[in-house]
Every structure is written in structure tokens, then in C-alpha cells.
Amino acid sequence: MSPASPAAHAPGPRTGQPAAGLAVRGLTVRFGGLTAVEDVDLDVAPGQVVALIGPNGAGKTTVFNAVCGLVRPTAGTVTLDGRPLGPTAGLVHRGVARTLQGLGTFPGLTVLENVAVGVPGRVPGHATGRTTGHVTGRKAGRTTGRSTGQETGRRDDAHERAWAQLVALGLGGRADQPVTSLPYAERATVALARALVARPRLLLLDEPAGGLGHDDIAALGRVVRDVAAAGTGVLLVEHHVDFVMGVSDHVVVLDFGRVIAAGPPEQVRRDPHVEEAYLGLPATPRDGTPR
């Protein structure tokens, strides 16, 4: 996995021009009498991978949902490039794409159609128009199980973009299959492709490593780093600590809704309070006594 560039750790300017990227400031979310998130600050600069970790119930999903516009902040702001991020329906037009736990793929559609849904302006059921023998196999120089020729379908831009995205993620050969026929790891890749095909400036990933095996997690890490290297900011909520530590430039740790640590992965991993709160280990005694 490629190391983060030093610039990826640099905080954005606090004055003058609004910082590029995502800025969460003083975010507080209350559900009735329960304070789920309190006074959280968080930045994701372009090209930076930021992970939000913490024990169950720490408030990670609530922060994620507030960024997505699914939860209304009780206090605080969520901005992208200095402008407020509004309701979830407008995210795509601001260059924000996301994946969710449970994937959210459309069972009635093929793999290609699922990805084409992610092209801005597309809606489920009208993703690609119905095509027969479209461009899949020929473009990749291989077949997809269909006989060649008879490109009677409409090869619109959404098709082309979805196809290119699938090929980039190694799923070109699956394009024509019903998405439900794929194993979980490949469906997760379809969900990721659907987010990436929007060419987001900010990518939000909710537990992307969940349910994946070792090799798939390694592949996911490479994709996330590639996406960031191309200039997209990535915010991920994730439980898989090794994945987080390997892929992130910056890690924010929540506990009981508050940020208890934030910094580069190696610093956060060594933080005794993080170990105590999240990694299940007692904090290192201050006098240096071995545990």
C-alpha cells in the first residue's frame, strides 16, 4: 500500500479562503435525551483518506449520516469546499458519493445496470435502457458468455462509464449477470463501482471491509488508495482496525460521541486511551509499569 504523502496530513487553512474538502465543525446530534455525537470536528482534504473508528455505539454512523444529510445536526456545520452540504438528495450534484452497509444493490438489475445507476442523472429502473449484446465482452477483448455481435441496444454514456468502471475494478466479465448471482465480495465491489462511476470529489464509505476476506480487503485498500491518489477525499467508517491503519492518512477515534484521539494511524494506534476505549486493552500505566 502506498504511503501517504506528507501533504495529505496537512490541515486546511483556518482563515481566509474556505478549506477545500469536507469540514465538520462542532457537530452535535441528539436523539431525544440521548447525545449520540457531541462537538465533533473532522476534515477530509482532497486526496486524503480519513477513517472514523470507535467502539459500538460511539457515534460513527451518526456522524456519517449527518455528513450524508440523513441526520439533521442538533448543532454544528457540515461543509464541502466551504459551502453547506444539504439533504442527501443533493449530494451527487455536489460531487459526493457513498456506499452503505448492506450494499444497497438493486436485485432486479444486472451488474452493469447497477453501476450505471450511479451516473449522475440516472434513476433506478431507467439506468441504461434495455440492451442486448452490448459492448461488454468485445471492449475487454473477452466474452461475457453472450454470443458476439448484435449490438442492438443503446450504448449511452452511462453504459460506457459503467462499463469502464467495472473493467477498472476487475468486474468487466460480470457486467451482464444479475447482481444477485454474484458472491458478496463482488457485490460489494459493484456497490463501490456505483459510487465511483459518479467521479466523486468526496467518497463516503460505511464499513467497506465488512464481510470481506483478507484478499478482498487488500484489494479494497488498493482501490481506496488509488481513488485518493486521483484527488478524491475519502471518509470511511470502519471496524477493521488493520484495514484502517493500512489505508488511512488520518484516523479519528470516537468514544461516547466525542473525539478522544485524532492523528496519523501510527500515532493513534499507540494512544493508550484508544487502546483502552477501543482496542479493549487497559491503558498503559503512566509510570511505565509493564502490563
Ligand SMILES: Nc1ncnc2c1ncn2[C@@H]1O[C@H](COP(=O)(O)OP(=O)(O)OP(=O)(O)O)[C@@H](O)[C@H]1O
Ligand atoms: N435514530 C436513532 N434514534 C435514537 N438513538 C439513536 C439513533 N441512531 C443512533 N442512536 C444512538 O446513538 C448512539 C450512537 O449510535 P451510532 O449508530 O452512531 O454508533 P456507531 O459508532 O455507529 O455504532 P456501531 O459501531 O455499533 O454501528 C447509540 O447510543 C445509538 O443507540
